[in-house]
Amino acid sequence: MSVAGQAERSWVGRALKRKEDPKLITGRGNYVDDIVLPGTLYAAFVRSPEAHARIVSVDASAAMERDDVVMVATADDVDGLAGPLPMAWVPPGVEVNTPEHWPLAKGAVKHVGDPVAVVIGTDRYSVVDAADEVAVEYDPLPVVTDPEEALKDETIIHESLGTNVSHRWSLGGGDLEAGFAAADHVVERRVINHRTAGGAIETRGVLADYRGDELTIYSSTQVPHFVRLFLAILLGISQDRVRAVAPDVGGGFGSKLQMYGEEVLMAWAARKLGRPVKWIETRSENLQVTHHGRDQIADVRMGLKRDGTITAFHVKILADFGAYHMLLTPTIPSLGAFVMQGCYKMPAVQTDITGVFTNKFPTDAIRGAGRPEATHMIETVLDQAAAELGMSPIDIRRKNFIPAEEFPYETPVGVVYDSGNYHGTLDRLLERLDLDAFRREQEALRAKGIYRGVGFSTYTEICGLAPSRVTGPTGFGLQAGGWESAVVSVHTTGAVTVYTGTSPHGQGLETSFAQIVADRLGTSPDNVDVIHGDTSTGPEGLNTYGSRSLAVGGEAIARAAEKIQEKAKKIVAHQLEADPADIEVRDGKFSVKGSPDKGMTLAEVAGQAYIPLNLPEGMEPGLSETTFYDPDNFVFPFGAHAAIVDVDIETGKVDVIRYLGVDDCGPAINPKIIEGQLHGGIVHAIGQVLYERIHYDEDGQLVTGTFVDYALPSAAELPFFELDRTETPTPTNTLGVKGVGEAGTIGASAAVTNAVIDALRPLGVTWLNMPLSPARVWAAIQEARG
Amino acid sequence: MSTHTVSLTVNGEPRTIEVEPRRLLVHAIREDLGLTGTHVGCDTSNCGACTIHLDGEAVKSCTVLAVQADGSEITTIEGLGSEGNLHPVQEAFWEHHGLQCGYCTPGMIMASADLLNRNPNPTEDEVRHALEGNLCRCTGYHNIVKAVLAAAESTRAGAVS
Numbered sequence: 001m002s003v004a005g006q007a008e009r010s011w012v013g014r015a016l017k018r019k020e021d022p023k024l025i026t027g028r029g030n031y032v033d034d035i036v037l038p039g040t041l042y043a044a045f046v047r048s049p050e051a052h053a054r055i056v057s058v059d060a061s062a063a064m065e066r067d068d069v070v071m072v073a074t075a076d077d078v079d080g081l082a083g084p085l086p087m088a089w090v091p092p093g094v095e096v097n098t099p100e101h102w103p104l105a106k107g108a109v110k111h112v113g114d115p116v117a118v119v120i121g122t123d124r125y126s127v128v129d130a131a132d133e134v135a136v137e138y139d140p141l142p143v144v145t146d147p148e149e150a151l152k153d154e155t156i157i158h159e160s161l162g163t164n165v166s167h168r169w170s171l172g173g174g175d176l177e178a179g180f181a182a183a184d185h186v187v188e189r190r191v192i193n194h195r196t197a198g199g200a201i202e203t204r205g206v207l208a209d210y211r212g213d214e215l216t217i218y219s220s221t222q223v224p225h226f227v228r229l230f231l232a233i234l235l236g237i238s239q240d241r242v243r244a245v246a247p248d249v250g251g252g253f254g255s256k257l258q259m260y261g262e263e264v265l266m267a268w269a270a271r272k273l274g275r276p277v278k279w280i281e282t283r284s285e286n287l288q289v290t291h292h293g294r295d296q297i298a299d300v301r302m303g304l305k306r307d308g309t310i311t312a313f314h315v316k317i318l319a320d321f322g323a324y325h326m327l328l329t330p331t332i333p334s335l336g337a338f339v340m341q342g343c344y345k346m347p348a349v350q351t352d353i354t355g356v357f358t359n360k361f362p363t364d365a366i367r368g369a370g371r372p373e374a375t376h377m378i379e380t381v382l383d384q385a386a387a388e389l390g391m392s393p394i395d396i397r398r399k400n401f402i403p404a405e406e407f408p409y410e411t412p413v414g415v416v417y418d419s420g421n422y423h424g425t426l427d428r429l430l431e432r433l434d435l436d437a438f439r440r441e442q443e444a445l446r447a448k449g450i451y452r453g454v455g456f457s458t459y460t461e462i463c464g465l466a467p468s469r470v471t472g473p474t475g476f477g478l479q480a481g482g483w484e485s486a487v488v489s490v491h492t493t494g495a496v497t498v499y500t501g502t503s504p505h506g507q508g509l510e511t512s513f514a515q516i517v518a519d520r521l522g523t524s525p526d527n528v529d530v531i532h533g534d535t536s537t538g539p540e541g542l543n544t545y546g547s548r549s550l551a552v553g554g555e556a557i558a559r560a561a562e563k564i565q566e567k568a569k570k571i572v573a574h575q576l577e578a579d580p581a582d583i584e585v586r587d588g589k590f591s592v593k594g595s596p597d598k599g600m601t602l603a604e605v606a607g608q609a610y611i612p613l614n615l616p617e618g619m620e621p622g623l624s625e626t627t628f629y630d631p632d633n634f635v636f637p638f639g640a641h642a643a644i645v646d647v648d649i650e651t652g653k654v655d656v657i658r659y660l661g662v663d664d665c666g667p668a669i670n671p672k673i674i675e676g677q678l679h680g681g682i683v684h685a686i687g688q689v690l691y692e693r694i695h696y697d698e699d700g701q702l703v704t705g706t707f708v709d710y711a712l713p714s715a716a717e718l719p720f721f722e723l724d725r726t727e728t729p730t731p732t733n734t735l736g737v738k739g740v741g742e743a744g745t746i747g748a749s750a751a752v753t754n755a756v757i758d759a760l761r762p763l764g765v766t767w768l769n770m771p772l773s774p775a776r777v778w779a780a781i782q783e784a785r786g
Numbered sequence: 787m788s789t790h791t792v793s794l795t796v797n798g799e800p801r802t803i804e805v806e807p808r809r810l811l812v813h814a815i816r817e818d819l820g821l822t823g824t825h826v827g828c829d830t831s832n833c834g835a836c837t838i839h840l841d842g843e844a845v846k847s848c849t850v851l852a853v854q855a856d857g858s859e860i861t862t863i864e865g866l867g868s869e870g871n872l873h874p875v876q877e878a879f880w881e882h883h884g885l886q887c888g889y890c891t892p893g894m895i896m897a898s899a900d901l902l903n904r905n906p907n908p909t910e911d912e913v914r915h916a917l918e919g920n921l922c923r924c925t926g927y928h929n930i931v932k933a934v935l936a937a938a939e940s941t942r943a944g945a946v947s
Contacts (some may be wrong), residue, residue, distance in 0.1 A: 017880055024888030025876040025895060027823015027863035034822035125808070199923050201827040201835055202889040250825070250889025251923050283828035506887030506924050672883045679926030680886065707832035707921070715914040715927035 011515040011525055015672035018511045019525065029248040032205035032220045033280050040207070041070055043266065043279040044127040046117040046134045047288070048109035051145070051359040051700020052157065053138035055107060058117055063130040069121040070273060072134060075104040078268060082234050086259050087325040091169040091334045091353075092475070098166075099158040099357070101324035103261030103268075109138070110157055110323035111361050112702050113288035118265055120277060143359045143700040147297065147320040150356045157323060157357045164357045166321055166330055171337040172350030173412025179312025179348035183303030187385045192769040193373045195295035195320070195694040198366050199687075199712050202250020203281035204290055206263050208270035216243045217267055222252040223259075223543040224503055226327075228535045230259045231267050246533035249505030253684065254365035255290050256505070257545040258327050287705050292694050293366020295320040296333060300377050304385050308396040312348040315340055315377055319355045322362035329364050330355055336374030338415050339462045343422045343638060344378075344400035349412055359700040365545060367684050368742040371461040372749060376770075379457040379750030383757070384767065393456045393754070394435065398423065401458075408731070417460065417636045418730045418738075425640040425662040425726055426458055432722060433642050433660055446762060451647045452657075453759025457751035460638035463547035463739040464732070467631050483630035484548070485539045486556035488517060488564055490623040492610050494603025496521060496528040498560075501541015502553035503533045507741060508673040509549055513557050515669055516735070520561035521568070522585040523602045539626060547637075547739025550669065555733040556629035563625040568605045574616040575600060575608060635730045635738035639663035641682075643751040647759045652778030654690055654756055660722040661747065665740040666729045674740050679721055681744020687713045689752040693771045760784070792856045796821070797865025805852045812836040814852035815862060823863040823892045827921070834920030837893035837900075838862050844900030846893075846919070863892035866899060874937040874944070875899045884933035886924030894920045898934045906945075908938060 023029055046058075060072035085103065090096040100106075105114045116136050121127040142155040150157070150164040157164055180186060207218040215237055221227055224244035232239040249256065262279055269277045281290065296319050303312040319333040337351035351374075386396040402409050404421040411417065435454070442452050466482030469475055485501035498517055502509065509532070514525035521528075531537050544553075569583040572590040582593045591599025600608075608614045609623040644658040661678060668674055691711040695703045704710040729736025749770065756772050757765060764784035768777070789804045796819055803818040815824050815838065826848060827835035836847045839861040867873035875898045878884065885891040894917065901908060901916040908916065913934045914927070922930060 018883065020888070021880045021885060022869045024885055024891055025863075025872070025879050026866075026868055027821070027892050028869075029823070029888050031822075031825070031889065033816075033826070124813075125806070200887070200889075201833055201921060201923050202825070202887070203827070248888065250827075251887040253923065280826075283830065283833075508883075508886065676883050676886055676925060676929060679928040680924045681926075683926035684923070706830045707828045708830050712921050712923065714918045714921060715931055716918040718914070718927055720910070720931070721926065721928050 011518045012669050013667065014515070014670065016511060016515065016525060016670055018508050019514060020508060020510050031202055031248045031250055032207055032218050035207055035218055035247065037207065037209055037276040040276040040278050041120050041122060041273065042124040042127050043118050043120045043269065043277055044131040045115045046119065046131050046136060048105065048112060048114040048116055048138070050109055050138045050140055051112050051143045052141040053109050054141060055105065055109060055116060056137040056139050059135040060117060062133040063119055066126070066130050068123050068126040069119060069130045071120045071269065072117055074117045075102055075106040078104055078265070080236065082236055085261055085264065086230050086327060087329065089328045089331040091331055094167045094169050096167040096330045097161045097163065098325045099161055103264045111359050112700055113285070113361060115261065120269055120273065145358050145360060145696050145698055145700050147318050147356045147358055150358045157359060166325065166355035166357060168354045169334060170350060170352045171334065171413050173414060174348030176312050176314055176348045176350050180303045183311045184306040185304050185389060187302045187381055187388060189300050189381050189384060189767060191298045191300050191377045191380060193294045193296045193376055194770055195292050195363065196366060196688050196692050197287055197292055197694055197710060198253040198255025198290060200251030200253055200255055203283055203286040204256065204260065204262065205280040206266040207276060207278040208266035209276040210271040210274070214241045214243065215267055215271065216245065217263065218245045218247055219263055220249050220256060221246050222249065222256040222503055222505060222545055224533055224535050225501065225541045225543050226259060227263055231264065234264055235267055235271065243536045246503050246505065252505050253367040254293060254369060254545060257365050258291055283707055284705055287694070287710055288702055289361055291326055291362050291364040292322065293363055293369070294373060295363050296373050298377050300381050302381050302385055304389065306389065308386065308389055308391050308399040310344055310346050310400050313341060313346050314350050316352045319353060320358050320360065320363065321355050322358060322360040324362050326362045326364045329362050332363065332365055332370045335370030338413065339371060339460060340374050341411055342375060342378040343402060343458050343460050345402055346412065360696050367681065368745045371742065371746045372685065375457065375459045375461065375746050376750045379459065380753055383754045387766065397426065397458050415462065416633060418633055418732050419728050420460060420636065420638050421664065421726065421728050422458060422638060425638060425664055428662040428724055428726060429640040429642055429660060432724065451649050451759045453645055453647065453755040453757065455643050455751045455754025455758055456641065457747050457754065458640045459747040460636050461743060461746045462634045462636055463742060464551035464631065464635040465546035465548045467633055481630060482552065483542065483628050484552040484556045485541050485626065485628050486553065486560045487538050487624065487626045488557060488560040490521065490564060490602060490606045492606055494523065494527070494601065494606045496523060498528060498530045498557055499538035500530060500532045500553050500557060501538065502549040503544045504549060505544065507549060507677065508670065512550060512669040512673060513554060516554055516558050517561045520558065520565050520585065521602050522588050522590060547741040550737050551635045551733055551739050552629065552631055554669070554737065555735055556627045558735055559629055560625045560627040563627065564623055567623065570616055570619065571605050571608055572600050631732050633732045635732050637663065637665040637738040637740060637743045639743060639747055641747045641751040643755040645752065645755040645759055647756060647777060649763065649781055652774035652776070652781065654772055654777060656686055656752060657719055658722065659719060662724045662726060663740065663743055664726045664728050665738040665743065666736045667727045668725070669737065674725070675723055677740045678723055678744040681742060682721060682748040683713055683718060684745045685748035686718070686752055689749050689770050689772055790853050792852050794855060795859040797861055807851065807853050809852045810848055811850040811852045811855050812847040815847060821862050821864050825889055825892060827890065832921065833890065834897060835890050835893040837896040837920065839896060839900060844897050863896060866895065873899060874941045875902065875934065878933040878937035878940065882929045882933040882936055884925065884930045890920060890922045894922060894930060898937065901934065902938055902941060906938060906942060910935065
């Protein structure tokens with residue numbers, strides 16, 4: 001990359017190669033397990049094989065006799081904790097039953113994998129042996145894994161609560177009764193969105209080091225600032241003496257948006273023992289005790305006029321929260337309720353949520369968090385309505401789209417959609433997919449016994465967490481805000497360091513952020529170093545999740561860079577005896593309008609900025625600016641997707657043979673990175689539809705506890721994707737950008753499911769719930785055929 | 787536990803380590819040899835993050851005991867190419883955005899390089915099946931497959947010129 005000859009073009013909008021990559025492709029990354037501190041001890045956990053049991057006794061004597069074991073701790077030994085693990089976000093206006101959740105189980109275990117003891121020793125192999133030698137006697141209790149059974153309260157999981165119900169919460173707008181009364185046709189379906197895993201290829205890992213009254217914790221986390229805050233509170237250490245570092249993090253997908261007990265215990269043990277302590281999660285542990293996602297049963301009713309106009313939409317969700325509340329558990333289904341009308345006009349819409357405890361690991365945010373579930377309900381049930389009304393899936397969508405000219409659009413629940421052009425993305429999609437030709441091909445193939453189907457999904461979602469006025473204490477009850485911080489510093493040589501309070505872990509933000517800054521400072525992205533993920537390097541931050549990092553964090557950086565640009569213009573004007581209003585950033589320089597030869601490079605400006613005598617009277621020296629940016633609204637990306645699948649009706653096996661998407665996340669900063677986010681997002685959903693399932697049997701045993709049984713999709717199962725974009729800016733931020741990290745996942749599951757149903761309609765299959773495993777599809781075909 | 791002496795040629799350099807007989811090769815590479823570019827992503831040999839070349843062939847180093855590798859030649863991601871002197875597969879992964887978080891990437895690159903050693907002119911389908919044993923959660927494989935096909939093409943072009 002060079003500035004010469006490029007400067008007329010902005011860096012923003014270009015598909016630059018990523019700054020992050022050279023170290024990662026040569027094996028020079030720095031993930032938690034790559035960090036070695038002298039004298040490090042290793043930890044292994046003794047975990048419950050029972051889903052629900054009283055702990056009768058723990059005998060660690062054999063383990064403690066080993067030379068290579070330093071400590072075995074149970075809950076009774078973990079002293080000095082200020083409280084249990086945190087739960088930080090509840091839906092407003094309701095009491096949420098929250099059981100105590102400790103890093104090590106106290107008295108009873110509530111799910112398979114609940115940790116009973118931690119073994120710490122000098123060798124990473126031998127601590128595993130030692131953990132096997134800890135004898136725990138359990139007194140098994142009745143187990144409940146079915147959320148509808150749990151609702152009956154026949155088996156109570158937390159006696160202190162007296163019920164398995166966490167809470168009930170509703171969000172609605174418009175007159176639901178009148179809406180259904182006005183309907184000519186009502187569609188009712190039970191939509192099951194099964195439990196899944198985040199599946200980051202790097203499992204969790206923690207290395208804690210306590211010395212000189214300061215705690216440093218390296219964790220494979222999305223949220224180092226939250227980890228610092230909660231460790232400071234729980235361990236009673238002043239926050240300025242806790243440093244949390246998220247080094248290179250091998251994917252998160254929501255599963256590392258958490259304050260995990262293992263993080264607390266490693267920090268506690270490092271302080272207790274005066275030595276660094278490391279724990280690296282195994283994959284079996286990861287599937288067992290890294291939070292899961294989805295797991296909702298929804299009874300969905302949609303009322304429509306004969307012409308396909310939606311009159312009312314009512315969703316009753318039973319959310320299986322598992323055994324405890326973790327950081328955001330009770331709020332995840334509510335995030336779907338914000339956008340329960342999708343892209344469509346709905347005069348009345350209501351979401352009723354009941355959350356229930358079961359003897360499984362907790363659910364929390366996994367890529368999309370509540371919005372994939374909502375979108376799947378809307379988009380599959382709308383297809384059902386189309387079929388029952390004899391309409392095409394395209395026509396019924398177009399009939400109900402919120403038209404482009406009606407944005408900003410306030411929905412009946414009070415959410416304001418920022419911008420959208422839903423016909424635009426669908427038009428573009430259909431330019432790439434000749435539906436009439438497909439229908440002819442489909443029929444011809446069927447004559448040969450090939451069952452091919454097409455399915456559509458047109459989605460919008462809510463992301464860019466978040467405006468504090470909505471999410472904060474007076475709004476949605478989050479005891480925090482939704483802002484993000486940024487620091488942009490130009491050093492004396494003109495080199496630029498950007499600090500962001502976000503914590504990217506694969507999203508390419510070092511590159512995107514550098515592009516944003518380079519344009520504003522007349523420099524090249526190569527000259528801009530973006531640092532993140534270390535709480536000691538900048539102000540408070542709110543980390544990376546909810547597709548917020550560009551729309552909130554990127555905007556904060558843009559604003560800090562604009563402040564620097566303003567100051568630089570004043571310095572240049574002072575030096576060149578010009579009016580600051582006449583200085584522009586052009587050709588990699590700050591130059592005088594109309595006199596492009598008169599100007600200064602960023603390095604020249606920076607050199608002056610640190611010499612007070614050369615600055616305008618009264619100007620502070622330096623060239624560094626900090627911004628805290630709190631948006632006025634969320635952002636609402638949208639898109640139109642189509643999946644084409646072949647179903648082998650002899651085996652039930654589904655193959656995705658084509659996948660098309662037209663997405664709109666506003667103007668691109670780096671189109672290559674947007675595409676990458678969409679590819680991964682779409683495959684995350686395809687994985688859920690066809691292959692992946694966290695499955696517990698009725699005894700609460702995790703059946704899919706390794707990558708042998710929990711089947712992530714591989715390259716062999718997938719086609720190339722055919723993606724395109726439109727660009728509708730959001731008025732929410734000056735960049736016009738919306739998040740795109742979750743959009744693919746949110747849009748895709750309904751497209752694939754609808755495609756399978758479309759393929760099988762001629763056989764009489766009219767409805768299917770995920771996962772569309774060969775066994776389930778085959779059974780549906782057999783049932784339909786009688 | 788008793789230890790065994792294992793002699794290896796690692797990225798062209800002779801190395802000798804003392805290991806327990808049960809020590810996995812991947813841990814020997816990461817911890818005894820200090821080459822942390824090779825990663826561990828599962829316990830069941832499904833994910834392929836630990837893929838290296840053992841005597842010129844891709845293996846999952848979590849499935850080999852270090853003692854079994856005695857006398858072998860090993861190439862890890864660090865030995866495949868370096869900044870400024872990238873292997874065509876590394877170059878193509880960068881050019882085509884074939885990685886996001888980077889965790890599966892070393893294994894993915896080693897498996898891809900092995901494929902191109904065996905089959906310099908693979909079809910899309912052959913690439914996809916060759917990488918079946920390497921899991922990625924970030925990319926949806928689109929850009930990985932594109933990168934491998936591009937690396938094959940650039941290698942062939944280089945061979946001709």
